[in-house]
Amino acid sequence: MEREIICRCEEVTREEIMDAIRMGDASLSAIKRRTRAGMGFCQGRTCRKLIARILSAYYHMPVSSFLPGSIRMPVTPISLGELADLKDGAEEEGGERK
Amino acid sequence: MLFRIKEHPVLEIPEVRKFNIFYNGEPLEAYEGETVAATLLAHGVKAFRRTERFHEPRGIFCGIGQCTDCIMEVDGKPNVRTCVTLVHPGMVVRTQEGCSGENEAKHDNL
Amino acid sequence: MITYDVVVVGAGPAGLSASIEAAKSGCSVLLLDENPRPGGQLYKQIHKFFGMKEHYAGSRGFEIADLLFARAGEAGVKVSLNTKVWGIFPDGSITASGPEGSIRYKASLIILATGASENALSFPGSTLPGIITAGAAQTFANVYHVLPGKEIVMVGSGNVGLIVSYQLMQAGADVKMIVEAMPEVSGYLVHAGKVRRMGVPILLSHTIVRAVGTDHLEAVDIAELDEKMQPVPGKTERVPCDTVCISVGFSPRLDLADVGKCRIVYEPVLGGMLPWHNENMQTSMDRILIAGDLSGVEEASTALDEGRMAGTYAAYKLGRMKKEEFETEKAAIMKRLDILRSGPFGSRRKEAKKSVWEDRNFGT
Numbered sequence: 001m002e003r004e005i006i007c008r009c010e011e012v013t014r015e016e017i018m019d020a021i022r023m024g025d026a027s028l029s030a031i032k033r034r035t036r037a038g039m040g041f042c043q044g045r046t047c048r049k050l051i052a053r054i055l056s057a058y059y060h061m062p063v064s065s066f067l068p069g070s071i072r073m074p075v076t077p078i079s080l081g082e083l084a085d086l087k088d089g090a091e092e093e094g095g096e097r098k
Numbered sequence: 099m100l101f102r103i104k105e106h107p108v109l110e111i112p113e114v115r116k117f118n119i120f121y122n123g124e125p126l127e128a129y130e131g132e133t134v135a136a137t138l139l140a141h142g143v144k145a146f147r148r149t150e151r152f153h154e155p156r157g158i159f160c161g162i163g164q165c166t167d168c169i170m171e172v173d174g175k176p177n178v179r180t181c182v183t184l185v186h187p188g189m190v191v192r193t194q195e196g197c198s199g200e201n202e203a204k205h206d207n208l
Numbered sequence: 209m210i211t212y213d214v215v216v217v218g219a220g221p222a223g224l225s226a227s228i229e230a231a232k233s234g235c236s237v238l239l240l241d242e243n244p245r246p247g248g249q250l251y252k253q254i255h256k257f258f259g260m261k262e263h264y265a266g267s268r269g270f271e272i273a274d275l276l277f278a279r280a281g282e283a284g285v286k287v288s289l290n291t292k293v294w295g296i297f298p299d300g301s302i303t304a305s306g307p308e309g310s311i312r313y314k315a316s317l318i319i320l321a322t323g324a325s326e327n328a329l330s331f332p333g334s335t336l337p338g339i340i341t342a343g344a345a346q347t348f349a350n351v352y353h354v355l356p357g358k359e360i361v362m363v364g365s366g367n368v369g370l371i372v373s374y375q376l377m378q379a380g381a382d383v384k385m386i387v388e389a390m391p392e393v394s395g396y397l398v399h400a401g402k403v404r405r406m407g408v409p410i411l412l413s414h415t416i417v418r419a420v421g422t423d424h425l426e427a428v429d430i431a432e433l434d435e436k437m438q439p440v441p442g443k444t445e446r447v448p449c450d451t452v453c454i455s456v457g458f459s460p461r462l463d464l465a466d467v468g469k470c471r472i473v474y475e476p477v478l479g480g481m482l483p484w485h486n487e488n489m490q491t492s493m494d495r496i497l498i499a500g501d502l503s504g505v506e507e508a509s510t511a512l513d514e515g516r517m518a519g520t521y522a523a524y525k526l527g528r529m530k531k532e533e534f535e536t537e538k539a540a541i542m543k544r545l546d547i548l549r550s551g552p553f554g555s556r557r558k559e560a561k562k563s564v565w566e567d568r569n570f571g572t
Contacts, residue, residue: 002332002418003152008159008167011151014330041166041177046159046328049459049480064474067481068466074294074303075463076242082310086303088209089313103353103379108254108268111353129352136352144337144424155423157337158356161344163242164325167335181344184244 006054007047009040017051021058028052028069041077044069102140117187134180134191135161135168146170146180147194170194212238212286214522215302215315217293217464220248221508222500222515223321224276229519230319231283233528238313239285240304242292246280247273248323248500250508252343252350254375262544263509272508296468300495317495317522320465321515324458324479324501329363332418338425342372342455349379357451361428362386364455365410370399372453377406384449387414387430389437396553416452417444425450458505468496473567477560478504486565487542489518497522504564506557510548517541 004014012035020034028044028051031037037051038044044051052066059065074083103111115130119137128137135158138146145155146168159167163182171192172178180191214230216223219241231237245251253269264272280287291306302313326341333339340356342364348354360381362373365388373383386403391413393400400410417431417439427448431439458479465483466472471492473484482504489497499518500511517538524534549558 004330004332005335006330008156008165008328008335011149011154041169042164045325045463046165049327050330062474064481067474068462068472071463071466073296073467075467076292076294076305078292078294078305078310082305086310086312089311101355101358103349103355105380106353107378109350109353132352132354136348136354139348139356140352140354146337154335155337156335157424158340158344158348159328159335160326160341161347162325165328181347182243 006050007035007037007040007044009042009046010036010038012037012047014054017054018058021055026055026059028055028066031055038069043071101142117185119185119187119189119191121191122193128185128189130185132185134170134172134178134183134185134189137185138180138191145193148196150196209312209314210236211300211314211316212236213315213526213528214238214317214319214519215240215313216319216321217241217302218248218321218323218500218502219243219246219277219280219287219289220321220323220500220511221250221272221276222323222502222511222518223248223319224273224280225512225515226319226321226497226499226519226522227280227285227515228276228283229516230522230528231280231285231519233520233523235523235526235528237283237285238315239280239287240291240293240302240306240313241287241289244290245273246277246287246289249343250276252346253508254350254378255371257508259509259548260544263512263548269508293464296464296496298469298493298495315495316526317497318468319489319497319499319518319522320468320483320502321498321500321511321518322461322464322502324460324505326454327457327459329416329454329456331416333420333425333428336419336421336425337423338421338450339419339452339454342368342453345376345451345453346372349376349381353379355379355381356453357449358382359384359449360451360453361416361430361447361449362408362453362455363416364388364457365390365393365395365400365412366455366457367395367399368458369453369455370395370403372455373403373408374399374406376453377403377408381451383408384447385430386410387416388412389415389433415439419452420446425452428452458501460502460505462502465491465496465498465502469493470496470498473564475504475560475564477556478506478564482564484564484567487517488521488538489514490521504557504561507548510545510557513541513545513548517545 213235250269250273295303432443470483499514
């Protein structure tokens, strides 16, 4: 098979995903644990639907059976510093914060 | 600079402040208010980094800060999403090798 | 810590409209957006919108964005841009990371208007520099006035593929062709006509099977597809190009809705997985309403009206609007949405929305 990258962040190929499925993986989570697809910087945002389609074609089940997958907070990358520094929104009168 | 649009049938192309940023040591003219990615594309630079596993070239993909294909080392910090980072005068941009800065990659070889 | 009546996430047409309606009825509203400028998809649209005056017919997208933002300010909406919302909690807390660091806000009601993101496509070589989404091409050309490339192949003949092809031609690029896997054009024929008149051929039942190049894209192999959507052997042509734009649909950005525990349903006509909601834009979580493309991928005009619906319902739900006024407003909005959802494309979306509202999709 020509190399076709499915998970761009972790560089997981279609062949590797197919291998994982043949070994019994039947969910985004299982494939993620075995291949790292969906574990990279974008946390599966780009490849989620692509992998669901591959699963759907293999198992002859609708894509909705495999989506949305497990999503966790923070839903966008934040630094540990930002997490530690969490403060309550201050009292403010009017105006615009930019 | 062949990729900058100078005239447009519908849009007004405004005059803005220009300054240099540095790309792998080379000065590139940047326009105030644009992203690092826009500056690089304007100068025909397409490959922003090489990936960790297959050492493949990557550049822009989604353009909105979601996919992280466009990450580069900016002012010494690796993994900066160039498509959502605005340029400033004297900014230092370098091709990123793998998942972190060049210096960290050197440590991996020890 | 103050509790806002309403916190709106996303300052696109839906979020801006929702904020304006809620604020006009006396709600305290905080509007958050991760971008440095408001308007969502609007700010990169340079073509004139058509339709009703309530949908700003005759104005260009970026003009509508500026107008709405000004109106939000006038209505007393507090805005925080460059602010990425990363968490949402059952007590109405929202955590975000912005110019002032990491902050937790509290809201009685939350309106999620996070929009939709472009779908990816994969094929051998699809990670080569030069292969970008149509939206990315649009941002570079229309916002930063930079051409992403000179010789472009567009994948997808939906409205975005057609419009962006046209805009790239306007910007001075050569869009060599549009490839569409289906046997017919997916977008409005008025857009297809415009693009064809500019000399851009639309190849139906064709797709890219591989991209080649060393340090960046140099060419793509385009194959004809048979009725089973499989490449016909021997019918592959190599087309030199420096850019491929991918426009194969959008998917609602439901991460926040999902971690907020909203029930997610599947509706392919509207982009796939999306948060269940009713006509009032109420999700399965009492505190969370949604609006715009997040609730189903449609258009800017439907986003504007759904935003109005969510903002109006929020005001009513919080007791800032009397029932009678709410019913009148709702009737006007629903009537406009009905008109927007007409014609061959619109009526499919109307059916799909009804199907979600009436919850016919149990078990997804």
